[in-house]
Each structure stands twice: as C-alpha cells, then as structure tokens.
Amino acid sequence: MGKILAVTNQKGGVGKTTTSVNLASSLSYLGKKVLLVDVDHQANATTYMGINRANLIHTVADIFNENTSIENIILKVESVDVDILPARYELGHIEDNLIAHDNKDFILSNALERVRDDYDFIIIDCPPSLGIVTINALTASDSVLIPVQCEFLALDGLTQLLNTIRMIQNKQKYNQRTLTIEGVLLTMLDTRSNIGYEVINEVRTYFKEKVFKTIIPRNVKVSVAPSHGLPVTEYSPRSKGSLSYQNLAKEMVEINERV
Ligand SMILES: Nc1ncnc2c1ncn2[C@@H]1O[C@H](COP(=O)(O)OP(=O)(O)OP(=O)(O)O)[C@@H](O)[C@H]1O
Ligand SMILES: [Mg+2]
Numbered sequence: 001m002g003k004i005l006a007v008t009n010q011k012g013g014v015g016k017t018t019t020s021v022n023l024a025s026s027l028s029y030l031g032k033k034v035l036l037v038d039v040d041h042q043a044n045a046t047t048y049m050g051i052n053r054a055n056l057i058h059t060v061a062d063i064f065n066e067n068t069s070i071e072n073i074i075l076k077v078e079s080v081d082v083d084i085l086p087a088r089y090e091l092g093h094i095e096d097n098l099i100a101h102d103n104k105d106f107i108l109s110n111a112l113e114r115v116r117d118d119y120d121f122i123i124i125d126c127p128p129s130l131g132i133v134t135i136n137a138l139t140a141s142d143s144v145l146i147p148v149q150c151e152f153l154a155l156d157g158l159t160q161l162l163n164t165i166r167m168i169q170n171k172q173k174y175n176q177r178t179l180t181i182e183g184v185l186l187t188m189l190d191t192r193s194n195i196g197y198e199v200i201n202e203v204r205t206y207f208k209e210k211v212f213k214t215i216i217p218r219n220v221k222v223s224v225a226p227s228h229g230l231p232v233t234e235y236s237p238r239s240k241g242s243l244s245y246q247n248l249a250k251e252m253v254e255i256n257e258r259v
Contacts, residue, residue, distance in 0.1 A: 002035070002119035003256060004112060005182055006141040011157050012128035014149040015187035017044040018222060018232075020125035022242070023145075025080040025231035026249035032120040035074065037085040039108070039137050040127035041092035046084065049077045050229025053088050061090035063111045064136075065097060070111040079234050083119075095132055104132060109140035109175060130164050138168045139175070143182035148203055150189040150196035150215075155206065181207075183255070185248065187216040214248040217241065 007020045017040070024036040038045040039060055043053055058073040063085075074083050098104045112122060124137045138144065144165060148154050168179050184207045189196045204211050216222075219241030225232040233242045 002033075002116045002122050003143070004116065004122045004124070004141045005143050005145055006124045006126055006134075006137045007145045007147065008124075008126040008134060008137065008161070009146050009148065009157075010128055010130045010134070010161060011149075015147040015185075015216065016128070017048060017125050018226075019145065019147050019185060019187065019216070019245075019248075020045050020123050021048045021226075022222075022231045022233055022245035023249055023252070024082045024121075024123050025233045026246045027121050027123075027253070028081045029233070029246065030249055030253055032253070033083075033118065034081075035083045035085065035115065035119045035122045036077070037108075037112070037122060037124040037137075038087035039091065039124055039133050040087060041089055041133075042127065043087040043089070043091075044226075045125040046086040046088070047229070048226040048231070049082070049084055050079055051075065051077070051084065051086055053086070056086055056088060059088045059090060060085050061088065061094055064091070064094040064107055064133075066107075070114055074115070079230050091133065098132055105135050105139045105171060106175065108133075108136040112140050130160065135164075135168070138165065138179060139171060141179055142177060143180045145182045145185060147185045147187045148199070149187050150199045152195060152199075154199045155202060181210050182252070183212045184210055185212050185214070185216065188218045189215050190218045212248060212251055214244055214251050216244045216248070219244075 007016045024034045027034050062068045126134045126137050217240050221236040221239035222232045222241035225235035
C-alpha cells in the first residue's frame with residue numbers, strides 16, 4: 001500500500017513544486033512506483049513535468065467536481081517513469097461548488113484510495129495556502145514534507161501550519177489515519193551567505209531529528225530545468241541540485257524502510 005505524502009508550506013516560493021517533481025523522479029530511479037498529484041491551480045508541477053496543459057481532457061478539478069474517476073485523469077510523464085494527476089486553472093474555481101458538499105474534506109482522500117495500491121509513493125504538491133484543497137491533501141496523507149527556504153523569515157507561518165496539522169489529525173480519526181511529519185527539508189541554501197546557516201540552526205533547534213540530513217542548495221540548473229519541461233534529475237543529472245534530490249529520495253526510503 002502506497003504512502004501518501006503532502007509537500008506543503010503555505011508560504012509561497014519555498015520549493016514545494018521543485019521538491020515534489022524531483023523527489024518523484026528520484027524515487028522512480030530507486031525503482032519505486034510514484035504518482036505525483038498536482039493540486040495547485042497554478043499547475044506548476046504539471047508544467048515542470050513537461051505536460052502541455054492546453055491538451056488536457058481531464059484534470060484534478062474533475063475529481064473535486066465529481067465529473068470522472070481518478071483512473072481517467074492519471075497520465076504518464078514522458079521523461080521519467082512517474083504517473084501524474086495533472087492540474088489546471090479550473091482548480092481555482094472549485095471552492096464555490098464545494099460549500100454545500102457534505103464530505104468536502106475527504107474528496108481527494110476517497111479518490112486516492114482507489115489507486116493507492118498501484119504505487120509505493122503518492123506525492124501531493126500543495127498550493128501556497130491552507131484552503132480547502134490543502135485540507136483535502138492533508139486529510140488524504142500519511143505524512144507531510146515541509147520545505148523551508150534558507151532565508152530570512154523561514155519559520156514564519158509554520159505555527160499556523162502545525163495547528164492545521166493538529167486539526168487534521170483529529171479529523172482523520174474517521175479514516176483511520178494519523179498524519180505525521182515526514183520531515184522538514186531545508187531548501188535553496190546559498191552557501192556564500194551566513195543567513196542560510198543561521199536558518200539551519202534555528203530550524204534544527206525547533207524541529208530536531210525531524211529535519212532531513214539532506215539540504216538542497218541553491219543551484220541554477222534547478223531553476224532552469226522547468227523551462228525545458230524536465231526534472232533537474234533528467235536535465236542535469238550530475239548537478240548539485242540533482243544529486244541533492246537523489247540523496248533526499250535515498251534518505252526518505254531509508255526512513256520508511258526502518259519503520
Ligand atoms: N534549489 C534551487 N535552486 C535554485 N532555484 C530554485 C531551487 N528550488 C526552487 N527554485 C526556484 O524557486 C522558485 C520557487 O520554487 P517552487 O516553484 O518550487 O516553489 P513553490 O513553493 O512550489 O512555490 P508556490 O508557493 O508558488 O507553489 C522557482 O522559480 C524555482 O525554479
Ligand atoms: Mg508550487
């Protein structure tokens with residue numbers, strides 16, 4: 001049974017999508033079956049994986065609108081052995097339809113349960129908010145991976161995220177799951193400035209052993225890869241950014257095999 005993991009932080013631009021895409025590809029190199037789920041109406045994970053949004057017949061919004069089943073939406077990524085549940089701008093309009101829905105927090109969870117056995121890991125790239133879509137993602141998940149950018153105000157807003165996680169844990173009693181913190185991932189470390197190292201210390205003091213040993217450096221290949229529609233692990237496999245994401249995947253597999 002696959003592990004469902006939400007990559008989340010309501011702060012924007014901290015590396016959620018970059019992490020989701022490159023962790024998905026790196027896990028596939030380790031022989032894991034992976035489904036990447038894009039639940040951000042910006043649809044960056046879909047684009048980063050080289051999918052032309054204009055050609056999509058179905059998207060994740062169809063799950064929330066209950067138009068079709070999940071099996072009809074999942075696509076194969078061309079460049080890596082990863083499946084994807086793509087998103088598009090429509091996802092930005094689902095909230096109004098959901099207001100009257102009895103079970104609105106469990107829609108994604110119910111859909112993912114149908115395909116969970118087909119995968120080792122299901123990775124959900126969340127939007128930069130704690131709205132209904134993120135609540136759905138967290139409710140569906142076994143654990144959260146929290147990317148934290150090694151910059152000023154890195155920990156800003158994390159209390160709110162941790163409170164939300166606690167709220168979800170209470171709600172999950174209904175679907176026999178308990179959301180845990182998979183780990184906090186330090187991203188975009190600029191090795192030339194002190195602030196990054198200060199943030200590392202601060203985050204390690206707060207989250208202790210929950211911080212991944214792997215730290216993702218700021219690396220230009222990581223920022224260029226999406227414009228080629230490729231994970232950096234394909235675009236520049238030996239770059240520092242690519243190697244760090246491959247290390248993260250190994251670290252995660254080790255953690256999960258230990259339990
Ligand atoms: N390690 C890195 N080195 C250099 N650039 C990076 C790195 N990680 C992410 N970036 C760049 O930083 C920007 C933000 O990254 P990303 O889109 O992954 O963040 P996000 O948290 O998903 O943003 P949003 O909150 O809008 O969804 C992107 O332009 C991305 O290419
Ligand atoms: Mg994103």
